[in-house]
Amino acid sequence: MSNIVSTMKTEMQDVLQKNILRFWLDKMVDQEHGGFYGRIDGHEHLHADAEKGAILNARILWAFSAAYRVLGDKAYLEAASRAKHYIIDYFIDPEYGGVYWSLDCNGKPLDTKKQFYAIGFAIYGMSEYARATGDAEALKVAIDLYRCIEEHALDHEYNGYIEAMTRDWQPIADMRLSELDANYPKSQNTHLHIIEPYTNLYRVWKSDELKASLHNLIDIFTDRILNPETHHLDLFFDMDWKRGAGALESYGHDIECSWLIHEAALVLGDAEVLKKVEPIVEMVAKASEKGLNADGSMVHEANLDTGYVDSDLHWWVQAEAVVGFFNIYQYFGDESALQKAQHCWTYIKENLIDNENGEWHWSRRKDGTLNLDDDKAGFWKCPYHNSRMCLEIIERTV
Numbered sequence: 001m002s003n004i005v006s007t008m009k010t011e012m013q014d015v016l017q018k019n020i021l022r023f024w025l026d027k028m029v030d031q032e033h034g035g036f037y038g039r040i041d042g043h044e045h046l047h048a049d050a051e052k053g054a055i056l057n058a059r060i061l062w063a064f065s066a067a068y069r070v071l072g073d074k075a076y077l078e079a080a081s082r083a084k085h086y087i088i089d090y091f092i093d094p095e096y097g098g099v100y101w102s103l104d105c106n107g108k109p110l111d112t113k114k115q116f117y118a119i120g121f122a123i124y125g126m127s128e129y130a131r132a133t134g135d136a137e138a139l140k141v142a143i144d145l146y147r148c149i150e151e152h153a154l155d156h157e158y159n160g161y162i163e164a165m166t167r168d169w170q171p172i173a174d175m176r177l178s179e180l181d182a183n184y185p186k187s188q189n190t191h192l193h194i195i196e197p198y199t200n201l202y203r204v205w206k207s208d209e210l211k212a213s214l215h216n217l218i219d220i221f222t223d224r225i226l227n228p229e230t231h232h233l234d235l236f237f238d239m240d241w242k243r244g245a246g247a248l249e250s251y252g253h254d255i256e257c258s259w260l261i262h263e264a265a266l267v268l269g270d271a272e273v274l275k276k277v278e279p280i281v282e283m284v285a286k287a288s289e290k291g292l293n294a295d296g297s298m299v300h301e302a303n304l305d306t307g308y309v310d311s312d313l314h315w316w317v318q319a320e321a322v323v324g325f326f327n328i329y330q331y332f333g334d335e336s337a338l339q340k341a342q343h344c345w346t347y348i349k350e351n352l353i354d355n356e357n358g359e360w361h362w363s364r365r366k367d368g369t370l371n372l373d374d375d376k377a378g379f380w381k382c383p384y385h386n387s388r389m390c391l392e393i394i395e396r397t398v
Helices: 002-027 054-071 074-091 116-133 136-152 188-204 208-225 251-268 271-291 315-332 335-351 385-396
Strands: 109-111 248-250 301-303
Touching: 002 054, 002 074, 002 335, 002 385, 054 074, 054 116, 054 385, 074 116, 074 136, 116 136, 116 188, 136 188, 136 208, 188 208, 188 251, 208 251, 208 271, 248 251, 251 271, 251 301, 251 315, 271 315, 315 335, 315 385
Parallel strands: none
Antiparallel strands: 248 301
């Protein structure tokens, strides 16, 4: 088994540096307007006038900060610093706090709503920059954004975090993260991407208030979001945690949640929390296997009410499957999980990595054809899931 792990590590470091990060350094730095371009489509065409999303820029900040921390390449620090300064100068709302959802290509606010998912990613990026460099400014921004979420998103009546508000923190009718989502006030996805940055922030800021927030978020996942009957994580909820939007199963989010919840418990360092969480980690990862195909790939999600299965093989789902199953192997000694991780990695290498133009394609269709309709880089296609997969395997195999 050690040969499998060693090979995966070597291959992933090569892909990270030569395929993923090289693409962003060579093709996405916006020398005219600052920061990074907003979009390269699936046919490799640069859209220099595309809007610039908070999620994209925060994920760029995280990816290059983490890459610098692990690999020490000064080019990664330069890119991370560029992203940090652009976010502080343009995305942070100087009047009301939080981050704008999007800017135009010149850096002017375009959509000023406050989506807490996006604020979470800004914390993730800033905390990783602080972790990599010791930078006090980035840490302060991360802490300020954490307190912003706690002040405006935390539901003191029913617990949990709401999805969105207007720029000046008023209720907003359309709380959806994207057009693909149902309009509910609470979601698994937003909670996942709040626990993720809170965990990372706790690595560099061990405050009692953040510790309490992490404890609470872990309980929300185990006691509210986890479906005790199916062991999948339900997706949408009313304010009082009534489950909504039908019988949806998101296998990609299941496997991603399994290792991120485990990471939160490990970083928190509480033996009682780990005792509660670890059986759930194994259960959720096992439930996600429902989405596995014979070739090692994982489908995105299924609607059990309608019978519809999103059988596109998305880049991010495969990346999270590799980390999630590797986590089960690493912490629970399940060698079959390592084989699942390796099998999925083989699928990625053979089907999603663009060895000619760089980066990964968005997905492959059910019939095996490449999806070139969706972006190579863009609002939702960022150097995050795939970079993190590579970095996780590199760090877990030292």
